[in-house]
Amino acid sequence: MSNETLRKRGHVESGHVQTFTRLEEYIIRELAHHISQNEEVSLTFLAEECHVSKSTVIKAVKKLGYQGFDDLVHNIRFNAQTSSGVLLPGKLVEGDCEEIVCKLADRLRLCEGRRNFIFTGDRRTSDVVARYMSRKLAMFDLFATMSTDYAMARREVLECGTAFFILHRELPRRAAHEQDAGYGMGMLRSARDAGFDIVAFSDDPDRRAAQEADLLVRISPNEDEDVDLFVPKTLMVFEQALTHYAQRRSANGE
Known part of the structure; x- marks a missing residue:
């Protein structure tokens, strides 16, 4: 055009x-x-x-x-x-996408010089997202380890930064444990208690991460039941946040 x-x-x-x-x-x-x-x-x-x-x-x-x-x-x-003739994700998130992207960019700033990790509890979806996110963050000298190990949520010498959780609604559910709200919540709470800032990407209709995450990125549900666009939608939002983050660094002469 x-x-x-x-x-x-x-x-x-x-x-x-x-x-x-x-x-x-x-x-x-x-x-x-x-x-x-x-x-x-x-x-x-x-x-x-x-x-x-x-x-x-x-x-x-x-x-x-x-x-x-x-x-x-x-x-x-x-x-x-x-x-x-190419199918592209339409609505990426629920709510104001621009506002969410800006908030996510703020969380990326919290990653600087700190210990960060990406929860990869499910190999079908979160591994794909986590590997991509980890590589892209490293390009900006932001390092986030892919992990399912609870030891990552412990307090260490290096200050806690951001913990990213990929919570797809189709993830297999674990058995409820005490007040556990759903898959990955035990890890999420451990990370929060250790001092991590929690960012959760989720399209779970029950909003299981809402009460635990400092920032919940509500990925819009699939419009077509035959096509699962959770991964591309998540990565598109993440890329937009990286762009905002990079622009801020450039404006500050970093």
Whole structure:
């Protein structure tokens, strides 16, 4: 979708000729560039990139004939899926994705110079996610060990950082133990008691990690029962958080 295509859409959808300010044309041009590169940007990112307020971006987008920024993103994603024939995850998380991504980026900051781990209790899903996350974190000198060992949750000389838990709703359930709320909760509580900051990625409809996690990333349930998109959705949210984290480090000259 080119810059000219976006501008023409504004004329057609509104029913009359729209007048774009130079600033709005700049916003549209930057937006078109990201679209042409198959990059999906957030409202906050685009506003910061163009050095304008979010309301200014939304105003420009509405002149293109969209109801708002979310409507624009939805249409771009739908058109991309339709034209390519590739199934992409739609809604990634329950709640405000941008807010969750920012909070997750804050948790990545807590990993710096500390002992972190990723709970890998199930080989079918969490191993895939954990290996990917561990490699990507290492690229930023953030180190998180994949583990199912309770010893990882003990207090040691190195200060506790963040413990990541991958809690897929299809994980096999362990037998309930006392007040244990579900699979992996014993490990989670041990980590919390040791002083770790807890981040849980879960699509469990019972929200079993909600009461224990400092940050619960509620991965949206599958829209198609025949396709399990938990892993790609989790990794997409994680990648967005890494991008925010990297941008903050760059802004601070790190």
